[in-house]
Amino acid sequence: MEKFVVAPHFRLHEWVAEEKGYFADEKLDYEFRETMDSQASQGHHIGNKVGAYQTFEKGRACNVSGACHWTVNVAASNGHGKLYPDCYSVSPAGVFVPPDSKIRTPEDLRGVPISVGFQSGSHYATIQALEQYMPLADINLSFNDGLLFARMEALIDGKTQACSAFSGPYYFLEQLGYRKIIDSTFMMATSITGEPDPADVAKYFRALRRAQHAIDLRPELYTHYYRNEFPARFHDVMDTRRWGPGERIVFEPYSREIFEDTRRWVSERDIFEKGAMGSDKYEDAIFSVAAE
Numbered sequence: 590m591e592k593f594v595v596a597p598h599f600r601l602h603e604w605v606a607e608e609k610g611y612f613a614d615e616k617l618d619y620e621f622r623e624t625m626d627s628q629a630s631q632g633h634h635i636g637n638k639v640g641a642y643q644t645f646e647k648g649r650a651c652n653v654s655g656a657c658h659w660t661v662n663v664a665a666s667n668g669h670g671k672l673y674p675d676c677y678s679v680s681p682a683g684v685f686v687p688p689d690s691k692i693r694t695p696e697d698l699r700g701v702p703i704s705v706g707f708q709s710g711s712h713y714a715t716i717q718a719l720e721q722y723m724p725l726a727d728i729n730l731s732f733n734d735g736l737l738f739a740r741m742e743a744l745i746d747g748k749t750q751a752c753s754a755f756s757g758p759y760y761f762l763e764q765l766g767y768r769k770i771i772d773s774t775f776m777m778a779t780s781i782t783g784e785p786d787p788a789d790v791a792k793y794f795r796a797l798r799r800a801q802h803a804i805d806l807r808p809e810l811y812t813h814y815y816r817n818e819f820p821a822r823f824h825d826v827m828d829t830r831r832w833g834p835g836e837r838i839v840f841e842p843y844s845r846e847i848f849e850d851t852r853r854w855v856s857e858r859d860i861f862e863k864g865a866m867g868s869d870k871y872e873d874a875i876f877s878v879a880a881e
Contacts (some may be wrong), residue, residue: 657710666867711753
C-alpha cells in the first residue's frame, strides 16, 4: 500500500503534528510533502480565472488537502475528491489596502478592483463580506493575480489597489502596516483525494486534533512555521512572533444542512456556470469515515 501523503495548506497544524510526533504516535505510514512551491511563489502564479477549484479538477497530489468549503463542496459534488464530514476549519481573512490608500471604509471599495483567487476562498468570502454594503454588481473582483502569495506580492509591489488575504499573508500585511478594510473570515473544508484507507484518515485527524490543542495552548511556539511556506524574498522581514495562530480546526460536523445552505448561496450568486454544480446529494459528496 502507498504511503499516506500529508501536505500542509498554509496553516500550522501539519507542521506541529510532524514536529511533536503525533502522526508517528498514530502509526500513520505517511509522506510529508509541500506541494505548492510556495517559497518561490511559482505555485501561486497560475493565471487568470484559475484557482482552487481548477486544482481539484486537475487532481491534487496528496490524500488530504484543504480549501474553502464552497469549493470543496462543489468539487466533491462533481466527483473531484470527497468532502470529509467530521470537521471543518475557520480562517481569519480580510481585504487589505496599502497604508497610504485613500480607501478607508468598505463603501470606498465600491468598483475598486480587489485581487482574489478565482473560485477560491477569497472569491466567495469577499462577496460575503461586501454584499452587506453594496450590490453584487458593484463588487469588482480581479482574478489576474493568482493564489494567496501571488496576490500578496502584487499588493506589496504596488500592482493592485486591494487584495484578499488569509493565513500568513494576513498577518504579514498587518505587520507591514497594510490596512484591513473589512474582515472576511471564512470556513474551510477538507477534501480526500484517491482512495486512502479510512483508518489512515482517522489517524491523521486524531493527530491534528492534538496539534490544535498544542497551538491553542502555546501558539507562540509554532508561528515560526509560517516561514516554511512563505516566499523566500520576505524571510528577512518577517517577524512571526507578532503573528497569530491562524486557521483553527473545529471538530464538529460539516452537516447536511451546511452542505445544502452553501450550495444555495453559491448558486444564487452564479459563481459557477449553470449545470456545473454537480450532484445535490450530500451522500454523493462526502467521504465515508471509518468507525472508531
